[in-house]
Amino acid sequence: MPAPRTGAPALPALGGLKRSHRERVADALRAALIAGELRPGEVYSAPTLAVRFGVSATPVREAMLDLAKEGLVDTVPNKGFRVTAVSxxxxxxxxxxxxxxxxxxxxxxxxxxxxxxxxxxxxxxxxxxxxxxxxxxxxxxxxxxxxxxxxxxxxxxxxxxxxxxxxxxxxxxxxxxxxxxxxxxxxxxxxxxxxxxxxxxxxxxxxxxxxxxxxxxxxxxxxxxxxx
Structure with missing residues (x-):
């Protein structure tokens, strides 16, 4: 059986739904967070995640801001975003x-x-x-x-x-x-x-x-x- 993916080379397809790039990136980031591929306490930069997901840094940065509003990540000035720990x-x-x-x-x-x-x-x-x-x-x-x-x-x-x-x-x-x-x-x-x-x-x-x-x-x- 193939080994689980440790880095997402591209965004998963979302069927025929018409969603913005920002929304698609946010969905993929949420899924990576839930699956444990983005770990609590770790700081991730938008450019690094952009390479991982095969997109530009702008939609990643916008998507991470959406996740911050949801309380799933915290912003770290001049560094990126830290995944919020859950007890x-x-x-x-x-x-x-x-x-x-x-x-x-x-x-x-x-x-x-x-x-x-x-x-x-x-x-x-x-x-x-x-x-x-x-x-x-x-x-x-x-x-x-x-x-x-x-x-x-x-x-x-x-x-x-x-x-x-x-x-x-x-x-x-x-x-x-x-x-x-x-x-x-x-x-x-x-x-x-x-x-x-x-x-x-x-x-x-x-x-x-x-x-x-x-x-x-x-x-x-x-x-x-x-x-x-």
């Missing part, structure tokens, strides 16, 4: 809130969601599996975000979706790199397809079981640095 207690709190929201909301979709809308998410679920297989952690995190927010949007509560989006942005999954190298990330990725199958079968209990297990990884295997 274990904060991560536990974020995950607890997500569980309270996502588990019942997702499970309920087994009897309320339009099958066509659920099936439309299958390509995204497959993209997650493919990203896990190739070790592309930034693409993995981005596809995972689109999948889960897409599911939650089917419940018809836009505020709920935004709350979960914010919580996910603040999460840190430092164990993803080690999992990918060990070939264990694909199994977790396939849970997205299992979840879709359960929802399409209107199997509420199985859907609840899968999403509960899936979220458990956030503070389990995915969250902790693993020995390589």
């Amino acid at each position: 274990e207690e904060q991560l536990d709190e974020y995950t607890h809130i997500r569980s309270l929201i996502e588990i019942p909301t997702t499970a309920a979709l087994a009897t309320t969601a339009d099958p066509a809308d659920l099936e439309a998410l299958r390509p995204v679920a497959q993209e997650i599996v493919t990203s896990a297989a190739t070790g592309d952690l930034i693409a993995y995190v981005e596809a995972d975000l689109r999948f889960h927010l897409g599911l939650l949007s089917l419940a018809g509560n836009t505020h709920l979706v935004e709350v979960v989006r914010d919580l996910r942005r603040r999460s840190r999954l430092y164990g993803l790199t080690a999992l990918a190298k060990a070939g264990r990330l694909e199994k977790s990725a396939e849970e997205h397809l299992e979840l879709l199958d359960a929802l399409l079968a209107e199997d509420t209990e199985t859907a609840r079981k899968v999403i509960t297990q899936h979220l458990g990884h956030v503070r389990g295997l995915w969250a902790t640095d693993m020995a390589e």
Whole structure:
């Protein structure tokens, strides 16, 4: 299996969405931060990140300012940006809130969601599996975000979706790199397809079981640095 990507040579594709370069860079930076490729306490300059992502320094600098407004990084005068540290207690709190929201909301979709809308998410679920297989952690995190927010949007509560989006942005999954190298990330990725199958079968209990297990990884295997 290919080794996980340690530097992103280019921005991940975002489908047919018409987004500015700044927004695309910000999305990729958030995903790199969540995946643990940008480490807390480290200072990153816009030119260095620009080389890594294959873009000019201007959109990177603008995107990092957006992340600073979100509290994900701090500006360091004349040097760049420092990734904000998140405590274990904060991560536990974020995950607890997500569980309270996502588990019942997702499970309920087994009897309320339009099958066509659920099936439309299958390509995204497959993209997650493919990203896990190739070790592309930034693409993995981005596809995972689109999948889960897409599911939650089917419940018809836009505020709920935004709350979960914010919580996910603040999460840190430092164990993803080690999992990918060990070939264990694909199994977790396939849970997205299992979840879709359960929802399409209107199997509420199985859907609840899968999403509960899936979220458990956030503070389990995915969250902790693993020995390589």
